[in-house]
Amino acid sequence: xGKGRAPCCDKTKVKRGPWSQDEDFKLISFIHxxxxxxxxxxxxxxxxxxxxxxxxxxxxxxxxxxxxxxxFTAEEEETIIKLHQSFGNKWSKIAxxxxxxxxxxxxxxxxxxxxxxxxxxTNLNADEAASKGSLxxxxxxxxxxxxxxxxxxGSNISSKDDDAQISQTFEHFLTYSEFTEMLQxxxxxxxxxxxxDIDPDIWSFIDGSNSSFQQPENRALQESEEDEVDKxxxxxxxxxxxxxxxxxxxxxxxQGTEDENSSSLLESYELLIH
DNA sequence: AAAAGAAGCAACCGCGTCTCC
DNA sequence: GGGAGACGCGGTTGCTTCTTT
Numbered sequence: 001x002g003k004g005r006a007p008c009c010d011k012t013k014v015k016r017g018p019w020s021q022d023e024d025f026k027l028i029s030f031i032h033x034x035x036x037x038x039x040x041x042x043x044x045x046x047x048x049x050x051x052x053x054x055x056x057x058x059x060x061x062x063x064x065x066x067x068x069x070x071x072f073t074a075e076e077e078e079t080i081i082k083l084h085q086s087f088g089n090k091w092s093k094i095a096x097x098x099x100x101x102x103x104x105x106x107x108x109x110x111x112x113x114x115x116x117x118x119x120x121x122t123n124l125n126a127d128e129a130a131s132k133g134s135l136x137x138x139x140x141x142x143x144x145x146x147x148x149x150x151x152x153x154g155s156n157i158s159s160k161d162d163d164a165q166i167s168q169t170f171e172h173f174l175t176y177s178e179f180t181e182m183l184q185x186x187x188x189x190x191x192x193x194x195x196x197d198i199d200p201d202i203w204s205f206i207d208g209s210n211s212s213f214q215q216p217e218n219r220a221l222q223e224s225e226e227d228e229v230d231k232x233x234x235x236x237x238x239x240x241x242x243x244x245x246x247x248x249x250x251x252x253x254x255q256g257t258e259d260e261n262s263s264s265l266l267e268s269y270e271l272l273i274h
Numbered sequence: 275a276a277a278a279g280a281a282g283c284a285a286c287c288g289c290g291t292c293t294c295c
Numbered sequence: 296g297g298g299a300g301a302c303g304c305g306g307t308t309g310c311t312t313c314t315t316t
Binding site: 051109 | 281282283284285286287
């Protein structure tokens with residue numbers, strides 16, 4: 001180390017700044033298919049002009065299916081405060097105690113909310129502090145503060161009602177064609193409410209292997225639907241150049257009458273996730 | 275309605291640690 | 296044992312959006 005550290009990548013050859021939907025999708029697709037054994041080589045293999053570190057960060061903090069987004073509950077905030085008292089700024093350690101939360105997110109919440117809250121709390125007497133605590137619970141349920149609801153991260157998905165709404169929405173994902181239709185209706189307000197949570201269910205849907213989308217009465221259709229889903233997913237992969245080695249898919253892609261649809265599909269997908 | 279300031283958060287940077295050879 | 300490469304972590308930055316004036 002005394003000789004200095006070699007940069008992890010050539011900064012002049014990598015893209016920086018906010019991730020585009022296309023990049024996100026490439027990363028998701030790649031990891032979904034091949035995993036992430038080597039972050040350094042991943043961007044190249046996935047066709048991304050990004051630094052491996054950047055990919056890792058994006059995945060861990062944002063795209064990972066088990067990332068829980070939305071406002072922190074009062075319980076979570078209390079947990080963070082307590083854990084911070086024990087661990088200090090060991091954000092990853094704190095994050096490990098809060099399933100679905102990332103160290104980066106916790107760190108941000110600490111610096112933007114909790115630190116201030118704590119310092120103001122110390123200026124209050126015990127009674128005031130107690131009443132503030134109950135207020136905070138209310139705030140957290142509605143707080144979603146204007147910022148939260150506008151936030152790209154989709155912090156407005158927090159209540160059970162919202163979850164129910166989302167689940168209801170996902171129930172429509174029964175077939176390729178239905179999904180396509182739905183994607184084409186992204187200008188619907190309720191769908192625009194769907195923010196960029198890569199919900200585990202989306203993964204399951206992409207994967208085509210989870211039965212949670214398939215209501216019992218639809219099980220009989222499972223096989224054909226899986227084919228449809230697979231077809232759809234591969235279509236996107238072709239579209240993104242992730243299926244370069246698969247000649248069969250390429251031929252199918254060339255011949256397919258859905259070529260026009262696929263680009264609009266991708267476009268719709270991008271709209272959907274944002 | 276517009277400008278300035280504040281807040282929130284995604285992403286970057288650099289260092290420490292781990293692992294492999 | 297030591298060097299190199301890769302990963303993970305914590306601090307920080309800077310952009311976007313909201314709020315206030």
